[in-house]
Amino acid sequence: MRWDEVDELVRAALSKEVEEGAKRLADLPERVIRELARRPARPTLWEKAHAFFARPVPRWALAGALAALLLGFTLGRLTAPTPIPHWNPNLFVIAAPGARSVAVVGDFSAWQPLPLSDPDGDGIWMASIPLPPGRYEYAFLVDGKWVGQDPLAEEYLRTFGEYVSVRYIGGGRADRSS
Amino acid sequence: MPAEELELIQHSLNGDLEAWGEIVGRYKEAVFAVTLSILRNYADAEDATQDAFIRAFENLRQYDLSRKFSTWLLTVAANVAKNALRKRRREREPPLPEMDGDPSEEVQADLRLQAVRRAVGELPEPYRAPVVLYYWHELPLEEIGQILGLPVGTVKTRLFRARALIRAKLLEQGVIHNAVG
Numbered sequence: 001m002r003w004d005e006v007d008e009l010v011r012a013a014l015s016k017e018v019e020e021g022a023k024r025l026a027d028l029p030e031r032v033i034r035e036l037a038r039r040p041a042r043p044t045l046w047e048k049a050h051a052f053f054a055r056p057v058p059r060w061a062l063a064g065a066l067a068a069l070l071l072g073f074t075l076g077r078l079t080a081p082t083p084i085p086h087w088n089p090n091l092f093v094i095a096a097p098g099a100r101s102v103a104v105v106g107d108f109s110a111w112q113p114l115p116l117s118d119p120d121g122d123g124i125w126m127a128s129i130p131l132p133p134g135r136y137e138y139a140f141l142v143d144g145k146w147v148g149q150d151p152l153a154e155e156y157l158r159t160f161g162e163y164v165s166v167r168y169i170g171g172g173r174a175d176r177s178s
Numbered sequence: 179m180p181a182e183e184l185e186l187i188q189h190s191l192n193g194d195l196e197a198w199g200e201i202v203g204r205y206k207e208a209v210f211a212v213t214l215s216i217l218r219n220y221a222d223a224e225d226a227t228q229d230a231f232i233r234a235f236e237n238l239r240q241y242d243l244s245r246k247f248s249t250w251l252l253t254v255a256a257n258v259a260k261n262a263l264r265k266r267r268r269e270r271e272p273p274l275p276e277m278d279g280d281p282s283e284e285v286q287a288d289l290r291l292q293a294v295r296r297a298v299g300e301l302p303e304p305y306r307a308p309v310v311l312y313y314w315h316e317l318p319l320e321e322i323g324q325i326l327g328l329p330v331g332t333v334k335t336r337l338f339r340a341r342a343l344i345r346a347k348l349l350e351q352g353v354i355h356n357a358v359g
């Protein structure tokens with residue numbers, strides 16, 4: 001017997017088998033509809049989130065949260081974090097905990113890296129770069145990785161597929177709006 | 179995908195059960211063939227087919243409309259049937275009875291086809307679904323691989339082995355005599 005004859009036999013046998021069994025499926029659409037209609041609707045993500053936050057919070061959880069808050073406050077006081085500097089347009093600051101090297105690059109440095117420092121090791125890297133009034137484009141390099149969106153920037157640009165931050169010093173955009 | 183079918187799926191996505199019922203009517207046999215190939219029992223395959231359509235409806239948002247709907251649906255069906263098979267094995271049910279069929283009818287029917295059905299039914303489980311998807315659904319090997327989560331090479335080898343096993347069984351039973359391939 002040739003292989004294609006075996007193929008034909010298998011095909012015919014399977015057709016017969018499915019045809020016989022499919023008689024049981026005559027009312028399947030109705031059964032599926034009934035079953036789906038009977039089931040409670042599955043909550044959407046929004047409903048799940050709402051249910052989670054609407055759930056009453058047990059007392060032990062509140063006590064735990066309070067304890068964690070107090071512990072955090074105490075530890076924070078003990079570790080004397082870097083004081084948040086007053087806004088200084090010449091100051092470049094970025095939080096990069098665990099980074100080995102951080103630098104700023106910009107049109108003011110002909111895009112050559114100028115190092116930032118973190119002397120107390122708390123992950124806040126900064127450098128004060130005295131710049132004359134003007135508009136400056138810049139980005140940070142954290143361990144060599146481009147970070148183009150400084151939260152302190154006044155606007156962002158996209159150049160060569162990368163973000164670049166923009167800040168104005170002395171009579172710039174922020175000054176005009178105030 | 180035909181526009182009409184896309185419309186049914188979109189209505190189903192909006193919770194229209196009648197539209198989903200239409201989809202069930204269109205694909206019930208295709209899904210049943212897959213679940214039957216894995217479970218080898220009409221009653222279990224029927225339950226798995228119903229579960230597959232319910233599961234598919236509940237997860238319809240995961241279906242990528244740009245892809246072939248039947249491939250996605252049969253993948254869901256294969257997974258539902260495999261889970262049912264695992265559950266059945268865990269519960270150590272007694273061996274399955276023979277496939278449905280009145281013996282007196284069998285006598286009247288084409289004995290050859292009955293023997294082929296038995297031979298397919300006795301194939302090891304991993305071989306059966308590729309056989310059904312290839313011979314009954316007439317799907318290309320790539321699509322069978324997608325549905326069963328297998329590399330195309332594996333699908334191919336399983337089909338070759340399955341066919342050889344079926345032929346050996348038929349020769350052994352004297353259903354076919356000429357072994358010349």
